[in-house]
Amino acid sequence: MFINPKHLVQFVEVVECGSLTEAATKLGLTQPALSRNMKELEAQMGIPLLLRGKTGVTLTELGMRAFPYAQSIHTTLGRLSSEAETWDKGQVGKLRIGAGPFPASILPKILSDFLEHRPGVFASLEVGGVLALSKKLQNGELDLVVGPTGLESSATGITARKLFSGxxxxxxxxxxxxxxxxxxxxxxxxxxxxxxxxxxxxxxxxxxxxxxxxxxxxxxxxxxxxxxxxxxxxxxxxxxxxxxxxxxxxxxxxxxxxxxxxxxxxxxxWPIVISHPELSILPPQVMDFIDALEAAFRDEKTADPSQARD
CATH class of the missing domain: 3.40.190.290 (D-Maltodextrin-Binding Protein; domain 2)
Known part of the structure; x- marks a missing residue:
């Protein structure tokens, strides 16, 4: 037996509103369309769920038993939708950064500011030789590496953005x-x-x-x-x-x-770049951090003033 979860969500809205008309408005549907969906849901479940009257709708006895399950699905789908939206906005996930000694002396402040409004993002910062870090980037162990230019050209699938010329x-x-x-x-x-x-x-x-x-x-x-x-x-x-x-x-x-x-x-x-995989495969939080890095290094207090606008 297939039960359309979208219809279960609509069923919860109908019960909570107590009216097909009001629920339809809230859901952005026409009343006939919502009424048709409720009839399809009852057919899918093989039981009557709603009593329709002049003053609105109420639950049947079987509808009362089914309602808590529908509520649970409604809540779960709402949370899933919220999580997906949060992820899409770069508010959750991992951020794995590699940095050479020079960028590493500046990154902590930038990273702290970035994470301040992203409590769901877990970040790690590995400081080391850029050659070794570049290998980890190619192996998928890091999301990006900040360091001197010249390494990205030999790595398949790795690109680079110039931060500034020190x-x-x-x-x-x-x-x-x-x-x-x-x-x-x-x-x-x-x-x-x-x-x-x-x-x-x-x-x-x-x-x-x-x-x-x-x-x-x-x-x-x-x-x-x-x-x-x-x-x-x-x-x-x-x-x-x-x-x-x-x-x-x-x-x-x-x-x-x-x-x-x-x-x-x-x-x-001394050109400094961000090396990373192609943008199309980067998680949102990584792309957002790359943007934050570029904005921070445009600040003349961070970059070499004579090269800040190269």
């Missing part, structure tokens, strides 16, 4: 001997100790390219880190140099912990 710069402690020099030579740089990111990182590749372009084929990296905060701490107390993205170092510079050295890097651009 700038790389050379940093040291204000007390570093090289900071007191009026002119900094390649020999000064090559004889210094350097702080670097892991050898397999995208940042290390670009730093290496700058060293070669500056005439320093061999550089002494004796500390490796993958955190912006740790880099600041090491630079502040040690005698190291480091090429780092400029935007996340601004606060440390303003606080006098480190300083930017007057050395023009040959390869200074």
């Amino acid at each position: 700038r790389l710069a050379l940093f040291a402690a204000p007390t570093h001997a090289i900071a007191r020099k009026k002119k900094i030579t390649a020999e000064d740089l090559s004889s210094s100790r350097w702080l670097g990111t892991p050898p397999d990182s995208v940042m290390r590749r670009q730093v290496r390219a700058n060293h070669i372009a500056l005439g320093m084929p061999r550089v002494n990296f004796n500390i490796e880190i993958s955190s912006i905060e740790s880099a600041v701490d090491v630079l502040q107390v040690g005698d190291h140099l480091a090429i780092m993205p400029e935007p996340p170092m601004r606060r440390a510079v303003a606080e006098g912990k480190v300083m930017e050295l007057p050395v023009k890097l040959p390869i200074a651009q």
Whole structure:
């Protein structure tokens, strides 16, 4: 026996309204159409459900027994519809983010603001090397990765959106001997100790390219880190140099912990992108977060002012 659930929902409305005419108006139906649906429901169930009179409708004895079940279905379908609408608006679901060290220093505030009005969204933020994170993205273990450009082109089904073009710069402690020099030579740089990111990182590749372009084929990296905060701490107390993205170092510079050295890097651009699968297969909450990221990085307080509107 097939019972049309839509007719059960309408049956509940008829009983609660006590009138076919009133229920039809509430449901957006004509009275004859609703009356026909009720007769079909009674035929499907094989029992009379409603007593029709001049003053409205009432339940038969069998209708009284069937009504609680219809109410339960009505409530369940209403909740399902609400959940579906909530999901479609990106209010529930998982958000799995991967980020390189530089974006990871900015993402927590953006993510917190995004989740404030989405209590049904569970987010995770994995910080690491962008090469490893990119593999997880391709394997479906992450929804998006925020990091330097150049990785997305080799991945099938992965696309990218540019957030902004940052700038790389050379940093040291204000007390570093090289900071007191009026002119900094390649020999000064090559004889210094350097702080670097892991050898397999995208940042290390670009730093290496700058060293070669500056005439320093061999550089002494004796500390490796993958955190912006740790880099600041090491630079502040040690005698190291480091090429780092400029935007996340601004606060440390303003606080006098480190300083930017007057050395023009040959390869200074540092494009940051969001890598993700094709938009057509992304859940709504992921697409909404991508939009939120783009809006946040358009803010000149976050991005490099000289590149914010690229």
